[in-house]
Structures are given as structure tokens and as C-alpha cells.
Amino acid sequence: MNVEEFDFDLPEELIAQTPLLDRxxxxxxxxxxxxxDMKDRTFTNVLDELQAGDCLVLNDSRVLPARLYGTKHETGAHIEVLLLKQEEGHVWETLVKPAKRVKEGTVIVFGNGQLRAKCVGEAEHGGRMLEMKFEGxxxxxxEELGEMPLPPYIKEKLPDQERYxxxxxxxxxxxxxxxxxxHFTNELLEEVKAKGVHVAFITLHVGLGTFRPVSVDTIEEHKMHAEFYQMxxxxxxxxxxxxxQGGRIIxxxxTSARTLETIMSEHRTFKExxxxxxxxxxxxxxxxxxDGLLTNFHLPKSTLMMLVSAFGGTDFMMGAYAHAIRERYRFFSFGDAMLIV
Structure with a gap:
């Protein structure tokens, strides 16, 4: 299957740069x-689409303030670090900029020295393995030194990091x-429960590999990065x-969908x-x-676009995206949502 089948033209002004005041x-x-069939609604109308006995599954993972700005201990040169995944002990797989300045043995200092990182090797895709030294x-x-790692298509600063x-x-x-x-508030979740809908939580720690562009021509050749999950x-x-009892699992x-599908594929039932x-x-x-999927609008040619196409049907989903663009829906992380049932 060719990657180009999942491409579409998205006007740049439809990429949401800031979250709405009201989630x-x-x-x-x-x-x-x-x-x-397609219906244009507002997010609170999700209550009308859910039925008593349904189960809404939420991913309760929390984003690390994983972007750090430091300096090389030897020269004072500025270095930007993005934490990707923790390996053994306090060694992290990271992306660093500029990577050419960080070789094995390089020490990077953050803040007033509360955190120091030593490069202990290279990682794939040009990354670096950094060993963290700190107290406490x-x-x-x-939380004190890091910034929220907003996606590259968001150019605006986020004043309140909790909105991510x-x-x-x-x-x-x-x-x-x-x-x-x-899109959910605690109040809306209480209304969901009051309707007789169950609310369940899983954890999947989202890696940046999920968002990496597919660089092969045929999607069968693409390899996903592993992410940790827990039920x-x-x-x-x-x-x-x-x-x-006949309820739908939405x-x-x-991330929730991939976790549920992983567990069912491996165990043929849901289990701890x-x-x-x-x-x-x-x-x-x-x-x-x-049985249902609530999701945002995704990047062209992304693995997420392929997932929603697998669930909703490629032609129908491409038509839905064309409708969303015509109707000026907001796209990506801070954008609008779709419910596929």
C-alpha cells in the first residue's frame, strides 16, 4: 500500500497554534x-453519542517537561536536549541540537548545575545517550528546569503548560x-459517568516515534518505535x-486504541x-x-492517519478530512476532534 494514498493538502492556517480557553x-x-454519514457538532455533544453501558478508555500518561536548555561544561556552547526514553538507570535516549557538538564524554550543564548530563554514546537517528547526574x-x-516539548508545527509559546x-x-x-x-474537563467526565457510561484508564507513554514521518514508499516497510503500556x-x-453486556468500547x-489492540491481539481478552x-x-x-474511536485530526501520510483509515475506511476518512478542511476545522494537537463509530 502506497504512502501517497494518505496524503492531502492542509492550509497552514488550519493548524491550531493555541488551545481554546474552554477545553x-x-x-x-x-x-x-x-x-x-457525517455530522458537524460541538465537543459537548459527545454526550449525545455515548450510550449507557459504553466504556470510554482514557490514556492517563503525563507529558514530561522533556525539553532542556543547557551549556557545554568545557566551552559554554548552548545545547538543546529533548528526552525521548529512559534506558537503564539514569541513562536517557535523547535528541540534541547541535548534535555535532556533543560527542562521547561531553558534559552538559543545566540550570545552576542542578542537573548535569554526560554523553555515553550515540543512539539511532543521530540521537545521543545521556547519563544524568543530579541530587534528589x-x-x-x-519540573523545575524543563519545558513542555510542543510539536514543531506549533510556533506559539504556551503560557500555561498544564494545557498540554x-x-x-x-x-x-x-x-x-x-x-x-x-477536550475533556472533570465536569464533562462526571456528566459522562452520570449517563451510565463507564470510564476506564490505561497508560501508554507516547514516544516521538509515533509522529515521525513515514520515510518509505510502501507502508508495509515502515517500522514503529516501541512504547511502554500498562493496564x-x-x-x-x-x-x-x-x-x-453489549456495551461499546470507545x-x-x-494511543488508547493501540494499547487495547495490542492486549487483545496478544491475550484475546483484556487482562492486567x-x-x-x-x-x-x-x-x-x-x-x-x-468499537469506537475519539481522536483529533492528524498529519498527512502519518501512521496515525493510517490507523484512522483502517478503522473508518480509507475512502470515507479521506472524504471526512476533505469535509473538515472545507468547514475550517482546526487540526492537530490543539485542534478539533472526530468521533468514529
Missing amino acids: TASRLLVLDRKQE IFHEVL QTVYSKHSGSAAAPTAGL SEQTAQLLNSARE AVGT CSGWTSIFIYPGYEFKGI
């Missing part, structure tokens, strides 16, 4: 994949937000019970487990874990 004020495109708790040091976190974020570890969940016994029981975001997934979902995939 729930986004628009919602409701898509019925069986009837191939690493995540607390990071979901209101239910709990477990730190993501390099990017599970953005479909940004609790409580969530597994809730999901299995909902399915037994994933909030592609954790591990690493590199599942790549594209048209032709047979879904086992979800």
Missing part, C-alpha cells in the same frame, strides 16, 4: 462508518500528549464486563499486563479491542 469548546465531527528526585528537577496535559494525567513518561483527551486489573475487568485517542508495543495499524487490520 470543551472544540468542534466535533461525528462519523458513522457503516452509514458513511529526577522528575522534580525536570489532560485533566486526568497521572503517570509521567510521555514525550507528547495523548491529545484526544485534551490494571480494574480496567481489564471493566472492559471485559462492558463487552459481555478509545479516546490512537504491561509491556512494550510497536503495533502498526493500517488498512486491512482487523480490530479486536475497540
